[in-house]
Structure formats: structure tokens, C-alpha cells
Amino acid sequence: MNTLVLYAWFPIVVYLFIRFPPQRALVISFVTAWLFLPLAEFKLPGLPVEYNKMSATYLAVLLATCLYNVDRFKVFRFHWFDIPIVVYCLCPFASSMTNGLGAYDGFSSTIGQTMGWGVPYFLGRIYLNNFSGLRQLAIGIFYGGLLYAPLCLFETATHVNLHGLIYRFTAGAADIRYGAYRPSVFLQNGLVLGTWMMFATLMGVVLWRTKTIKQIRNIPISWIVGFLLVTFILVRATGAYSLLAAGLIIVITAQWYRTGFLLWFIIGGMFIYLYLGVIGDFPGQEIIDFLTNFFDPERLQSLGFRFMNEEVLSAKARQRILFGWGGFGRNMLYKEGGYVITITDSLWIIAFGINGLVGLVSVFTALLLPVLGFWYFYPPASWSHPNIVIAAAIAAGLAMYALDCVLNAFPNPIYTLAGGGLTGVLLTRESQGFPARQPLVRQVR
Structure with missing residues (x-):
């Protein structure tokens, strides 16, 4: 099944570039592959790297670009x-x-x-070389975290790993933290999940505060972000708590006091x-x-x-x-x-x-x-538009990831x-x- 899913993902990504605008197709491809595809990998003849969920995505995106949007390559100018x-x-x-x-x-x-x-x-x-592209990325990360939230709660309540249930193998042993099960869903472990939910929650707060998204299916965005925050806490990745707090403080103090x-x-x-x-x-x-x-x-x-x-x-x-x-x-x-x-x-x-x-x-x-x-x-003094604030929050999230890389390797x-x-x-x-x-x-x- 794992092999079939990874093979099928390649044409699905190409179809996404036919069905959606390029920036949205790229974000959907990356977020979906990272969050939901199996952790399996294997060798393909003639391919010098392992074929896995992300290499399949990269190759499919490059093929779709060659087929339907080849002028996109001309955008790149080395700097x-x-x-x-x-x-x-x-x-x-x-x-x-x-x-x-x-x-x-x-x-x-x-x-x-x-x-x-x-x-x-x-x-x-x-x-993603414009503010519209970064906004699409922020929304994709937020929706990815929102889709993951009920799955995290399911694993926390049942102690059933969804990756093992669906794909028939698990990435590691059950993870218990503070006397309770720490979920991992379809990711490598609870630490990777915690870092992801940190980024999704940070994007949710910023999208809410900038009024980029006001409601989802008639539910106020403030309630949804609150639900996402509670889920993030229940993931029990305590290191990610500090990353989220630091990321939020960076963005909020920059807005209030015009300083980074x-x-x-x-x-x-x-x-x-x-x-x-x-x-x-x-x-x-x-x-x-x-x-x-x-x-x-x-x-x-x-x-x-x-x-x-x-x-x-x-x-x-x-x-x-x-x-x-x-x-x-x-x-x-x-x-x-x-x-x-x-x-x-x-x-x-x-x-x-x-x-x-x-x-x-x-x-x-x-x-x-x-x-x-x-x-x-x-600089914060130039943040006259929500798109700039969203991009600044993405930059803050990237800095928090770099900080995590000082301590972890995911x-x-x-x-x-x-x-x-x-x-x-x-x-x-x-x-x-x-x-x-x-x-x-x-x-x-």
C-alpha cells in the first residue's frame, strides 16, 4: 500500500497544477505530502536519491512546471x-x-x-516570491494544522497511532510524556508534530489578528484558533511551547513597539x-x-x-x-x-x-x-499592510525552527x-x- 500511495502521489501533484493556480497547487502539494503520506522510502532505478513522499513531490512539481508553467523558471535570478x-x-x-x-x-x-x-x-x-505567495503558504500551514488537530486528539484519547493503523508500520515506539500518550499522527515523532503545530498555531494567530480569515464555515476564527492552541498544548511537546511563545512575543512586540x-x-x-x-x-x-x-x-x-x-x-x-x-x-x-x-x-x-x-x-x-x-x-515601522505582518510571522517561525535545529535534527x-x-x-x-x-x-x- 505504501508503494502504491507514493506512486499515485506523483500524478496527483501534476493534476493539482492543472486544477489550481500555481502558488496554491504548490502549497497544497507540500503540506499534504508532509502531513499525510507514509514515511516509507525506496530506491528507483536510475534515481540517485530515495523515493519518498517529499522527493516524489519535488519531482512532480518540477515536471508540472516544465509541462504547464515553464516560464516560471525564468523568474529565478541568482543572487x-x-x-x-x-x-x-x-x-x-x-x-x-x-x-x-x-x-x-x-x-x-x-x-x-x-x-x-x-x-x-x-x-x-x-x-512564492511575492506577498501573495507567502500568504498562501501561511493559510496552507494553518489549514494543515487545523486538519491535524482532531487527529492529534484522537491519538491522545485512544493511544492508536494512525500511521501504524493505515500504513501498517510505525516510525518508533509509543511516546509517553507527563503520564499521557504523545501523538505523532503521520509524522516521525511527537517532537516533529510539536514543531509543526507550533508553526500552524503561530500562523493561525497572525491570520486572526490581521483579519485575513474572519470565519470558517460560520465559525469565528478566534474560536478555531483557540481550539488549535488547546490541541497544540495537548500534543505535549514542551520545547515547542517555548518556540510558540517566543514567536508570538517577537511579532506582537514588533507591532506594538516597532522593534525586532x-x-x-x-x-x-x-x-x-x-x-x-x-x-x-x-x-x-x-x-x-x-x-x-x-x-x-x-x-x-x-x-x-x-x-x-x-x-x-x-x-x-x-x-x-x-x-x-x-x-x-x-x-x-x-x-x-x-x-x-x-x-x-x-x-x-x-x-x-x-x-x-x-x-x-x-x-x-x-x-x-x-x-x-x-x-x-x-522593519516593523513599515508594517502598513497585513501581508507584511504575515510574511514577518513566517520569518519569525523560520527563526524558531532554526533555534529548534540547535537542539534537534528533524x-x-x-x-x-x-x-x-x-x-x-x-x-x-x-x-x-x-x-x-x-x-x-x-x-x-
């Missing part, structure tokens, strides 16, 4: 804003070659990284964390000792274990500091007999270990440069798609019709 994502996509080749893994491994790894990160960014650049100080503060904190982690001077034990004054030491064991792992993994990564160790688990530490003795929990330590400092800097720059660029060229292509869309908006500001700073480039007409 220095695109350098970080290009560097990150090409990094695996340098990592493989500097570690003697061969050109074939380098080529296949590069294709895989390009498919996972470069393609969704590129599609965002060419399709909190956003800049959080991003600055991320860079300090990464810098200390890379040089091996992160005060992990000192932080644990301080927190024991306020929390139960047993609850801090997981955090202490994470800090210890990152310290030893960072030390090994510094042995190949420029391009890392490449694939095949060479970034890990092993004991006699070949047993792994370390765990890579966060994207930053994975990127640093596999692709080195070049990979680490490029991936976080690719995530955060669109955020910094948007908030610089569209790639989500919809955030990468959003980053490409934000970059496209920045590069065509002259034609957007909203006040902003001096354009970076003139739009090619």
Missing part, C-alpha cells in the same frame, strides 16, 4: 543571498573527496542534499551557542550545576547527556574542521567491537561532523539569512520552502507595492 544554500548543497562532494570516499559517493551525497534542501528552496524562490530586538537577541544567542560548541568551550557542566538549583537533577540528566555528547562529537569534528568526516557514520565515536557510543541529537552537530565548519555555517546561514534580510528591509522542507519564498520577496521588493528600504536588485521584467 548572493542564494550562496549559503548552494554551498550547503555542494558541501557533501568536498566532504567525500577530502576523506577519500570517492567521486561517486560525493556525487550521490550532493544529489541527496540538493534534493532535500536545495529543491524546496528553489521552488520557494520561483513560486527579541528576534535579533535570539539569533545572536544561537550564534554564540554554536560558536562555543564549535571551539569546544561551551559551559555545559556549569549550566547543569546552575539549573540544579531550580529543577530536579533527574530531569536534567537528558540535557547533561546531550551536552556531553556534543562536546566529544565537536572534538572529533575539529579533526576535520573544514569539510568534516563525510558519511557512513565517520563523524561518530565507537568503542571496541564497532558499537556507537555517541548520539547526534541536533542538526548543528550533525552538519559540523559530516560537512565541517563550511556545512555548519552554510546551513544555518541558509535558514537565517532570509529572516535577517526580511526584518532588516521590512528537517522539514516547508521551512526551507518558506526561506526561499522570503528570499524571493526580498529580491523583488521594488514590484511588491509596499514600503521598504532600497531594493537589492531590480526585478527582471
Whole structure:
């Protein structure tokens, strides 16, 4: 059944581009695939990457663009804003070659990284490069969270995993948090679900406050957003609670006080964390000792274990500091007999270990440069239209995802798609019709 669903999804995406306007078709394709398709993947002859729900979506969107909207490719004009994502996509080749893994491994790894990160960014650049496209994305994310809400409540009440029920296999063991079942629905685990519901709830609040959506089927949007917020809380992804709170505070304080100080503060904190982690001077034990004054030491064991792992993994990564160790688990530490003795929990330590400092800097720059660029060229004082506020909220959500990547490692292509869309908006500001700073480039007409 899983194979049949993934094969059938390809023509369905092509049909969506026939049935709907391109921006809406793109958003529907991405959100539906991410939320509802199986987690299975398999190899296809002649395809250098695994065929799964997202690679099927990317390939189908590219085919539909070639068939029905080929002029869309002409929208793309390379800019220095695109350098970080290009560097990150090409990094695996340098990592493989500097570690003697061969050109074939380098080529296949590069294709895989390009498919996972470069393609969704590129599609965002060419399709969501205006405020209308970002509004479509925000609405799609919100509706995706709304469709997921009853499924989350079902799993919480019944302890039945819908992915296992429908697709006949589960991604992991049952997840119990605070004495209750934590749902995952069709996603990898409860942490991935929590981050998704965080983004959907953030979009719901902003769409409500900007009056972009006033009601759904005669139900006031305020009630619907309240329902979504309650569901988000019941998902029990406590880390995502902080992300949502920070995202909301960033947007609200920017509107009220015309400042983006909190956003800049959080991003600055991320860079300090990464810098200390890379040089091996992160005060992990000192932080644990301080927190024991306020929390139960047993609850801090997981955090202490994470800090210890990152310290030893960072030390090994510094042995190949420029391009890392490449694939095949060479970034890990092993004991006699070949047993792994370390765990890579966060994207930053994975990127640093596999692709080195070049990979680490490029991936976080690719995530955060669109955020910094948007908030610089569209400061809160220029938020004279709801569309700008919605785009700013997407940027805040992308920043929260980057913050989550400092602690976890769950790639989500919809955030990468959003980053490409934000970059496209920045590069065509002259034609957007909203006040902003001096354009970076003139739009090619």
C-alpha cells in the first residue's frame, strides 16, 4: 500500500497544477505530502536519491512546471543571498573527496542534499516570491494544522497511532510524556508534530489578528484558533511551547513597539551557542550545576547527556574542521567491537561532523539569512499592510525552527520552502507595492 500511495502521489501533484493556480497547487502539494503520506522510502532505478513522499513531490512539481508553467523558471535570478544554500548543497562532494570516499559517493551525497534542501528552496524562490505567495503558504500551514488537530486528539484519547493503523508500520515506539500518550499522527515523532503545530498555531494567530480569515464555515476564527492552541498544548511537546511563545512575543512586540530586538537577541544567542560548541568551550557542566538549583537533577540528566555528547562529537569534528568526516557514520565515536557510543541529537552537530565548519555555517546561514534580510528591509515601522505582518510571522517561525535545529535534527522542507519564498520577496521588493528600504536588485521584467 505504501508503494502504491507514493506512486499515485506523483500524478496527483501534476493534476493539482492543472486544477489550481500555481502558488496554491504548490502549497497544497507540500503540506499534504508532509502531513499525510507514509514515511516509507525506496530506491528507483536510475534515481540517485530515495523515493519518498517529499522527493516524489519535488519531482512532480518540477515536471508540472516544465509541462504547464515553464516560464516560471525564468523568474529565478541568482543572487548572493542564494550562496549559503548552494554551498550547503555542494558541501557533501568536498566532504567525500577530502576523506577519500570517492567521486561517486560525493556525487550521490550532493544529489541527496540538493534534493532535500536545495529543491524546496528553489521552488520557494520561483513560486512564492511575492506577498501573495507567502500568504498562501501561511493559510496552507494553518489549514494543515487545523486538519491535524482532531487527529492529534484522537491519538491522545485512544493511544492508536494512525500511521501504524493505515500504513501498517510505525516510525518508533509509543511516546509517553507527563503520564499521557504523545501523538505523532503521520509524522516521525511527537517532537516533529510539536514543531509543526507550533508553526500552524503561530500562523493561525497572525491570520486572526490581521483579519485575513474572519470565519470558517460560520465559525469565528478566534474560536478555531483557540481550539488549535488547546490541541497544540495537548500534543505535549514542551520545547515547542517555548518556540510558540517566543514567536508570538517577537511579532506582537514588533507591532506594538516597532522593534525586532527579541528576534535579533535570539539569533545572536544561537550564534554564540554554536560558536562555543564549535571551539569546544561551551559551559555545559556549569549550566547543569546552575539549573540544579531550580529543577530536579533527574530531569536534567537528558540535557547533561546531550551536552556531553556534543562536546566529544565537536572534538572529533575539529579533526576535520573544514569539510568534516563525510558519511557512513565517520563523524561518530565507537568503542571496541564497532558499537556507537555517541548520539547526534541536533542538526548543528550533525552538519559540523559530516560537512565541517563550511556545512555548519552554510546551513544555518541558509535558514537565517532570509529572516535577517526580511526584518532588516521590512522593519516593523513599515508594517502598513497585513501581508507584511504575515510574511514577518513566517520569518519569525523560520527563526524558531532554526533555534529548534540547535537542539534537534528533524528537517522539514516547508521551512526551507518558506526561506526561499522570503528570499524571493526580498529580491523583488521594488514590484511588491509596499514600503521598504532600497531594493537589492531590480526585478527582471
